[in-house]
Amino acid sequence: MTRWLNDDEQRSWRAFAQASRLVNDRLDRDLQNEAGMPPTYYELLVLLSEAPQRTLRMSELARWTRSKPSRISHAVNKLEQSGWVRREHFEGDRRGWLAVLTDEGLAALQVAAPRHVESVRAHLIDALTPEQFRQLGEISQALLDHLTKSE
Incomplete structure (x- = not known):
């Protein structure tokens, strides 16, 4: 049986959903307008800047961003074209690739x-x-803990 939302729950849910979208839209717009960078690229540069040797496996980037590997590969291709990231082969894994933040990428992030x-x-x-x-x-x-506990 469906537990429908009462009026208070409906108001709270809708306010949360709309506010979340608007905050993300404003942050995305500002980042694109001011830095010429989509939020996905910014997130990848931040993750790489915080990693040891500014390097992460492509699979780790996908995991951290909750993205499909093909989406990360496409984004890293674009970052490579900008000179912000380079790919390196992962030693010991013929199929594994690393993404490395370049000095130019670090400067763009800064x-x-x-x-x-x-x-x-x-x-x-x-x-x-x-x-x-x-x-x-x-x-x-609390939401993050709930949503990631079954992963």
Whole structure:
């Protein structure tokens, strides 16, 4: 039997869904307008910048971004064309490839990052009180734990 949403649940669900979309749309637009970089590319550059030797297996990038390997491969191709990433063969695995963040890629990330942080502050953090933002963190972590526990 379906447990339909009551009026309060419906209001909360719709507000959450719309706010999530709008925040992501604003962050994506700002990143594209200010840094000329789609959010997927930014995310990949961040992941590589935080990895040891600025290097990750392509399969790890797919796992971290929850993307299909073909989507990551396409994105890395575009990043290679920009000179921001290079691919290297993974020693000991003929089919394995590594993505390596280049110095040019790190420089592009360093240009994009301040604008991205400003956008996150403007469209999310500064719109909430410190207590609301703390609660948002707790709620987000609870959702993340729930949604990833069965993986």
